[in-house]
Amino acid sequence: MSRLLRGLGASVSLALVLAPPLALAIATIVERGPSGELFASVVRWGLTVSDPFVLTCLWNSVALSLLVVAGAAGSGIALARVARSPSGWRRSLALTALRLPAGCHPLLAAIGLGLLAPALSPITEALPSPIGPLVARHARWLALGLSQFGFASAWIAWWTSRALDRLRPEWLQEATRAGAGRGWIWRTGAWPLVRPSVARASASVFAVLLLEPGGSLVLGLRRTIGSQIVASCGMTSRADWPRAAALATLGLAVSVVVRLILVRWAGPDELPPPASDSGNHRLPGPIAPSGPIAPSGPIRSALSLLAFSAWLLLVLAPAIALLSAVGRSLADEATLPALLDPPSPILGALAVGAGAALAAMALSGPLGSTRLSRPVGTLLDSIPPIALGVGLIALSELSRRSIPASPSSPIVSAILLALDPYRSPALLVSWATALALLPWALSAARRALPIDTEALQDRSLLSGSRRSRCRTLLFASLALRRLRFPILGLLLTAAGALSPALVLSPLGTSRPLGATILLDPGLGSSPLLCLAGLALLLQLLGTLLLTSSDPLGTDVSSLRS
Known part of the structure; x- marks a missing residue:
């Protein structure tokens, strides 16, 4: 029974x-x-795919999401390696700081960037001639990408750090004792095993960002698929819901295709599953957390700390501005x-x-x-x-x-x-x-x-x-x-x-x-x-x-x- x-x-x-x-x-x-x-009937699909405005919105959403995810994947891998370099309470503090931007939704980050706009406008005006007008012309798109970047890089960094924790410590120790350098260990030993987790995390983040309408609506960008879905749903009418369904299905198809490409490129996940996620009810043996890829010198550690702090300040600045405005409100x-x-x-x-x-x-x-x-x-x-x-x-x-x-x-x-x-x-x-x-x-x-x-x-x-x-x-x-x-x-x-x-x-x-x-x-x-x-x-x-x-x-x- x-x-x-x-x-x-x-x-x-x-x-x-x-x-x-x-x-x-x-x-x-x-x-x-x-x-x-x-x-x-396929009339709805014909009307959707043949609409130049829909294709423009799709191109904007896909291009921006791919650029953000690509940059977030590169920075997330580096951030995960930096956060795992220390030991003890320093590693716990770094991993906690790494997770904070993951809770800053693009909608909230866009609101914070809007509050920071008056302070950033003098910096934009001070840029040289070819760059300044270009930045001013695409300021809202840059703000949308920045609002998504912190969210995406934090999530990819977190899942990358979890994958690095699944590496057996003895693998790294044997390679280090054999005289292998940091770059060789990463390219031939760690990266092939971590790559499937990075690819799957990137695909999941891409699926969220592709149709997310919050940042684009706050910044006044209507030429995105997410904004058009919200507009088609009709807050006062049900008449245009089939168009919203077609747009959402189109975005879902793009998300699935990107995920299949990334998973095919990354290959199967060959790392052992976490002890608490193995699916059985047996007590696992004690597994010590893996250390850094290779010991770091003082100069490398200082530069890593500086880069990590700069990233944290960049992605948390909108949240800090928002909380400051709340205090005044x-x-x-x-x-x-x-x-x-x-x-x-x-x-x-x-x-x-x-x-x-x-x-x-x-x-x-x-x-x-x-x-x-x-x-x-x-x-x-x-x-x-x-x-x-x-x-x-x-x-x-x-x-x-x-x-x-x-x-x-x-x-x-x-x-x-x-x-x-x-x-x-x-x-x-x-x-x-x-x-x-x-x-x-x-x-x-x-x-x-x-x-x-x-x-x-x-x-x-x-x-x-x-x-x-x-x-x-x-x-x-x-x-x-x-x-x-x-x-x-x-x-x-x-x-x-x-x-x-x-x-x-x-x-x-x-x-x-x-x-x-x-x-x-x-x-x-x-x-x-x-x-x-x-x-x-x-x-x-x-x-x-x-x-x-x-x-x-x-x-x-x-x-x-």
Whole structure:
């Protein structure tokens, strides 16, 4: 019976995961005739692909995302090596600083760059003649690229550092004792093993940046695919949702192609999996963290520290400017009442974040116990977050068109009501946000129970309880303890997110703070700045919690605590 229930739960979870992308693909080839019948058609694709404006937007988005990801990959690899060079508390401090820009969303970074624009304009005017006018002409595109660069480089650096930690220390020690230099060890030993992780992280970051509309909307750039998707969704009308579905599908296809190219270039991942992510319940042997590729001299260490500090200052300057503006905005007496009086956008964002976090963990439980865990995570990493929101809109519209207007079954009526973004926006926002964060939930679920099954059975026999009962209780309590930090991280990240809520909550008050900043300009500049600062803090704290290691470890003694 338990196996049947697990299979049923996995099937339902898989259906909830696959429904938005399948609806997105179907919506682009299905039309409705004059008499109400549905038929297949490629007219929508023809209109989309033949539109010169759409092709210009696609070129702008793809070119900028590729340039940002290429620069972020190069800098991320160097930053990961620099952050791992020290030892002890210095390495922990460097890795924590490395993760901070990952919580600065491009939307929030663009707002911070807008606040820094008056201070940067004299520097732009002082540039020599060929460069100054060029920078002034493309200032908004440069600002958009800079707002994405810190976010992308931090994530790629973090995943690269995790891959470097999976290198066996004895490999590096043997090469160093043999007299190999730093460059030779990196080119022939470390880089071929780390390259698959770098490629997959770059592909995931590219999928996020390709259709992300936050930075482009703040900077007034409409010639991007993300901005056109938001405009096509229609905050007051449903008439143009097929165009949004076609644009989202086009971006999804580009994202999948880029991911396939990068994965094919990088090859399979041959590094041993992390001990806490191995998928079994055996106690791993103690593995010491690998050290730097080769010892560094004082000059190299000083230059590395200088470069790391310069990068950190560059990518965190918008966040610092935003938090400084928030401090000045709090002096306005009308700011706090606008944020706290019902309906409070902060409470609504936390409610949506809690719903998304619980939904993500509920989906990760059944999927994490099957072999579908990693394929589902890879699939969701390839889908831009805003495409999930457009997929739910497509699912809602397809259901509304294929089902009669007055269904006789109350269950069908309830389903149609739940799928309507104008009547139940909070439910759809929680669903789409949970899917966007599901790879993190799956990773947390795999790390929840890396304990020794035999030791657990021995403990149950010694305690005099039935083996099945003791095992269930101990597994459940330990899993809940190990999941409390990931759940809190998911809640905070979802509460401050932008996509996919931006296209799913046109009329609702319960939505993440990122969507509120763009959809509620009537709150005023001071309250919006405070919401942006709060969203930044939530994203930073959520990112630190999601990327932190398991605080309980894998020792079986934690069963007795």
